[in-house]
Amino acid sequence: xxxSTTVYAGYKSTLDIMNTQIAINEVKDFFExxxxxxxxxxxxxxxxxxxxxxxxxxxxxxxxxxVSFTALDIxxxxxxxxxxxxxxxxxALQKFxxxxxxxxxxxxxxxxxxxxxxxxxxxxxxxxxxxKVINKEDRNINTLKSEVRKIYQAIKATExxxxxxxxxLDATLPEDIYxxxxxxxxxxxxxxxxxxxxxxxxxxYGAVFIMEIGGVLRSGEKHDGRxxxxxxxxxxxxxxxxxxxxxxxxxxxxxxxxxxxxxxxKQLKVSDAEERENLYFxxxxxxxxxPQTIGGGIGQSRLCMFLLKKVHIGEVQASVWNEETLLECxxxxxxxx
Numbered sequence: 001x002x003x004s005t006t007v008y009a010g011y012k013s014t015l016d017i018m019n020t021q022i023a024i025n026e027v028k029d030f031f032e033x034x035x036x037x038x039x040x041x042x043x044x045x046x047x048x049x050x051x052x053x054x055x056x057x058x059x060x061x062x063x064x065x066x067v068s069f070t071a072l073d074i075x076x077x078x079x080x081x082x083x084x085x086x087x088x089x090x091x092a093l094q095k096f097x098x099x100x101x102x103x104x105x106x107x108x109x110x111x112x113x114x115x116x117x118x119x120x121x122x123x124x125x126x127x128x129x130x131x132k133v134i135n136k137e138d139r140n141i142n143t144l145k146s147e148v149r150k151i152y153q154a155i156k157a158t159e160x161x162x163x164x165x166x167x168x169l170d171a172t173l174p175e176d177i178y179x180x181x182x183x184x185x186x187x188x189x190x191x192x193x194x195x196x197x198x199x200x201x202x203x204x205y206g207a208v209f210i211m212e213i214g215g216v217l218r219s220g221e222k223h224d225g226r227x228x229x230x231x232x233x234x235x236x237x238x239x240x241x242x243x244x245x246x247x248x249x250x251x252x253x254x255x256x257x258x259x260x261x262x263x264x265x266k267q268l269k270v271s272d273a274e275e276r277e278n279l280y281f282x283x284x285x286x287x288x289x290x291p292q293t294i295g296g297g298i299g300q301s302r303l304c305m306f307l308l309k310k311v312h313i314g315e316v317q318a319s320v321w322n323e324e325t326l327l328e329c330x331x332x333x334x335x336x337x
Contacts, residue, residue, distance in 0.1 A: 006119050006246075008311050008332070014168045015308060017335050023166065024316055027304050030161050032128065034154035035105060035298070039147065041130055044092065046085055046106035053077045055279030056091070058084040059227045064114045081111045084297055086230040087281050089131035090258060090290050098291075103132025108297065117321065119246070119312050120302070124319040127302075131258075131295030139257050139292060141211075144235050145179060147294055148209045151253060152177040152239065155303065162307050169309060172244055174206035181212045182223035194223045195249070202242040202249035211237035213254075214267070228267035229276060229285075231256035239298075245309045252303055255296020261286045312336065 015023055035041060050056045052068055057080050067081040082088070085108050092104060108129040115121045134143060156173050163171040180201060182194075189197040201208050214226030214233035226233060236256025243250035259267065264285050268274050276282050284290045304316040312329060314321060314336035321329075321336060329336050 011311055011333060013310065013315065013335065015166070017337065020308060020315065023162070023308055024304050026165070027158060027162060027307055028300060031154060031158040031303060034157050035128060035130065035151070038150040038154050039103060039130065039132060040101060041103045041105040041132065044096065044104045044106050046108060046129065047082065047088065048109060049079050049081055050088065051077045052080045055229070055276055055281035056087050057082055058086045059229070064112060067111050067113050082108070083110050083112055084108060085129040086295070089129055089295055090293050091281070091284070093131055093133055093293060094290055098133050100133050100135050103130060105130035117325065122313050122317060122319040124317060126300040126317060127297040128300060129297050131293050133291045134294050136292050139235065139260065141235065143294065144257055148177065148239065148255070151298065152207060155252065159307055169307065173241060177207040177209055177239070178205040179209050179211060182210060183212065183217055185210060186217050186219060186223070198240055198249035202240050207241045209237050209239055213237055228271040228273055229264055229282060230258055232259050232263045233267060241306065243306055245311060250306055252306065253296055253298040257294045258292070259285060260292060261288060
C-alpha cells in the first residue's frame with residue numbers, strides 16, 4: 001500500500017452509499033447553476049482527447065507523463081488524454097465568438113497517471129473547467145479577486161442549500177474569503193513548509209485565496225509548481241478552505257488570469273521551457289490571436305467530498321485503487337465505489 005491514505009478512527013459517513021449518490025447529483029446540479037449565473041458562463045461540450053505536439057494539453061508541472069495512443073485512422077500525431085483543459089478553453093472562446101465579460105464552462109474528465117494516490121488524489125480527475133474573456137486593462141488583482149468572490153459565493157450557496165435539505169451536513173464556511181500571497185504566507189510562517197502554512201492560514205480564516213503561485217519566493221523555494229504557459233504567476237491562486245472533517249486545508253479550485261505574450265515568454269524562459277514557443281497554442285498567444293482571459297478549474301469530487309463530509313475522494317467518484325487501499329478503507333468503514 002502507498003501508506004499515503006490517512007485513516008480516521010471511528011469514521012462513519014453522514015450519508016449511506018445510496019444517499020451519497022443522490023446528494024452528489026444535488027451538489028453538482030445546484031453548484032453548476034450558481035456558477036453559470038454568477039460568472040455569466042455558457043456550458044459547452046469539451047474533448048477527452050487532443051492531438052499531441054500542439055501545446056494544447058495541460059503540462060501541469062511539466063514532469064507528469066500523459067496517457068497517449070495511436071488510432072487506426074489517425075497516423076500522426078499521437079492522441080493524448082487531457083490532463084486539464086486550461087489551454088483548450090482559450091482556443092474555444094475564440095472559436096465560439098465569446099465577447100468581453102462572457103465565458104464558458106464544461107465538465108472536464110481527465111486522467112493523470114502519475115498522481116500520487118491518497119485521500120484527496122485519484123488518477124481520475126473531474127472538474128468544472130471555466131474560462132471567460134476580459135479586456136487587457138482588466139489584467140489586474142481587482143479582476144482576479146472579483147471572480148474569486150463570485151466562485152466562493154457559489155460554493156457557499158451550495159453549502160447552505162445542502163445543509164437545508166440534509167441538516168446533518170452543517171454549514172461551516174465563513175461569510176467571506178480571505179486573500180493572502182504566497183510570500184506573505186511564507187513571511188508569516190517561515191519555519192514550516194508550504195502545506196503546513198496552508199493548514200495554519202485555512203484554520204485561522206476558514207476560507208482563503210492563496211495568490212501568486214509558481215514563482216520562486218525569497219527563501220529560494222516555490223510554494224507550489226505551476227505550468228508556465230497558462231496562468232500569470234502574479235495573478236493566480238488557489239481557493240483553499242478549512243476541512244473540519246479532515247482537520248486540514250483543502251484545495252477546491254485553482255485559477256488565474258492567463259498569460260499574455262510578454263508574460264508567456266518570461267515564464268517560459270525562467271522555466272527553461274523556451275522550446276514551447278513554436279507550438280501551435282503558444283504561437284497564438286505570442287501573435288495576439290487568442291483573447292485575454294481568466295479561468296480555472298473547480299474540483300467536482302473535491303467539492304462533493306467537502307460538502308458531504310467524506311474522508312476519501314473514492315467515496316464520491318468511481319476510480320481505480322490498489323488492493324491495499326481498498327482493503328484498508330473497507331476495514332475502516334470507508335466505502336469506495
